[in-house]
Structures are given as C-alpha cells and as structure tokens.
Amino acid sequence: MNDILIQNTTAFFEKSFGSVPQKVVLSPGRINIIGEHIDYNDGYVLPAAIDKIICFAFEKNDSKKSKIIAIDLNEEFEIDLTQEVKLSKVVWTNYIRGVIKQLQDNGFSFEGFNCVFSSNIPVGSGLSSSAALECGMIYGIKELFNLDIQKLDISLLGQKAEHWVGINCGIMDQFSSVHGLENKVIKLDCNTLEYEYHNADFKDYSLILMDSNVKHSLFTSEYNTRRIECEEGLAIIKAEFPEIKSFRDCSEEQVLNLKNKMSEKVFSRVHFVVKEINRVVKACEALDQGNIEVLGQLLFETHYGLSQEYEVSCEELDMLVNTAKDDDAIIGSRLMGGGFGGCTINLIKKGHENDIKSKFSNLYLDTFGIELKFYDVKISNGTTLL
Incomplete structure (x- = not known):
C-alpha cells in the first residue's frame, strides 16, 4: 500500500x-501500546511507529517563498519566508507554518521549496497524523538544505510547532514518529527523554485497530483541562511529600492517603496517572517474557482507568471494549489516543480476525448506525528518507 x-x-x-522531487520523505503515524495521557505527566509510555505514513516530495525552488500542496485535501498554500509567520484560518496549514516558525526561531536558515504530500494515516483516529506531518516536514527541510538537526531535536521542534498551533501535547507522538524501529516498541521516559527498545513480538496475536468513526468535540478543551487537574493534584502531593518530584515517584498508597485533600475529579485523574505509569513497567516485563496474555489484561485495566477515572472515553469506545472483554478471541483492548473517539487497540488471536471484524462491524452498525473501520497495523520504522 505504501508503494502505491x-x-x-x-x-x-x-x-x-x-x-x-529532490527528496522524498516517509513519516509514520504511531500507536501507543500502553501509557496513555502520561506523556505530559512525566510518565513512561510505550509507543511504536506503524506502517501508515505521510509521503512528502520536496525540491528547492530558488526563491523566498514555499508552496505546499495537500494532495488528499486538494488544497494548497504559499508562504513568504521573509514575513512573520502567523496562524491561518485554514487549520491544516498551521502545522506547517508552525514548523517553519520553529526552525526560523531556532536559527536554522533555509530558502523556498516546493512540497506535496499525501497520507494513508486515518485523520482523527488517534494515530498522530499531525506529528507525522510536523516531523516529516522538518526532516524534509533538514535534508533539502543540509541542516544539522538531530532526531531528538526534530521531535522537540515538532512538539513546539504543535504547541504554537494551540494543542498542548506531550513529546510522545513526535518522538515515536521519528525514533520508531521495525518490530520494536519504545519505552520512553517523558521526563528525561531517555528511551529503550523492547521486542514487539505479539506471537499468536494480531494487532488490529477499530476506528469508532466518531470524534467528539470535547477533545481540545478537555485535554487542556486534564493537564490543569493533574498539575493541581501533583502540587497537593508535593506539598505533603516534598521528596516527590513527579508522578513516577509517587505510590498508589500515597495518593489514596491524600484523597480527602483533593477534589473528587483531581483525585481520579491522579490515581489513574500513578497506576498507568506502573502498568507501562509491567507491560515491558510482559513483552520481554513473551507473556502477551498479561499485556492484554493490562490493556483492559488501562481502558477502565481512562473511561472511569480519567473520563476521556465515550459511549462508542466503551461499547467496543466491553464487547471485546466478552469475546474469548480478544485478550486485550482499550481506547488509544486522546480519547472522545478515535480507535481502540486490540490483541486478537490469529485466525479469528475476519470473524471478529464481521461481528463487531454488524454490532456497531446496529447500535450506533455508524460504520466501524479496521486497520491491521505492523510496527515499522520512523521518519526516513526514501
């Protein structure tokens, strides 16, 4: 599919x-096996790049203007690199404007270029198409103009570009899009940015995403609210336990002891975060030991926390995971990504994939009147030059 x-x-x-084109760049989407909503809470996450990509084609155009065409949207825009970069009402262009602004603000010198891009990453499904767009654009400009930008800095510049657009994201999406390796998951420390690879051999199970085909409008406002709630909870914990620097230093017992000092919502958010950080550690152990059944159980536990404690699920996602829990062919399932729609990630026994797809598709259509989409994903390499 990527060849086409x-x-x-x-x-x-x-x-x-x-x-x-002088340069062709492939920049992947990502999945996160486990460790949701803790990249901005100094936790560990377990993402991986996947074989769904944005393909970019670039050339220098010997001017001070850049022309960028989004093939899938049948839209294009031109930007004068000598003028101050400002936000546009055309939202998709802001991610590219943000990249150009970050590169310029950080002292990188480059001139005009032409670029077209096209993608098979489903937009709005929690697969981080925006991070793939940012990092692929940075990588292409870097290659085109021989800029000295390391992988980590590509990730950080991409993150800053997204912040400029108005999404206060953590580092996980950009990091995994750039640092991905085939058949490896990345255990990323979002505090120090240290990372290690773990083998992603799911043995007798296939990794399949179910796209709910819904995207509830709460996402941006609620995402930023969760950050504020977590910061409030951490401040309460630090006041009581000065030795604690971040959530990873905190035990579940300490959180439970402070329940009466937090609002109900803040307690629920903090309780989820501390348990989720611990689940990432357990998931790495399960992968190292080849115990995929334990990994599956951890996915179910994460979904419960996301739904009931962090409150970023929705009726459609809860239905998919609850149905999965009752099916012997599925050993793990949870919502993946920011929430309020998007995909569930599922570990399904090989040989049962088609039956599961048929069953879930019919049930979902009958319940919500919405078509359920499926993505078979393989863990792949990060942003690279073709």
Missing part, C-alpha cells in the same frame, strides 16, 4: 512542478 502512495505522490509532484 509513494508512486502517486511523486507523480503528482512531477505533474505539479514539472520536475522530479
């Missing part, structure tokens, strides 16, 4: 600009 995407993107570039 690459061919179509380069052909579109040649048709649009009358030349062969």
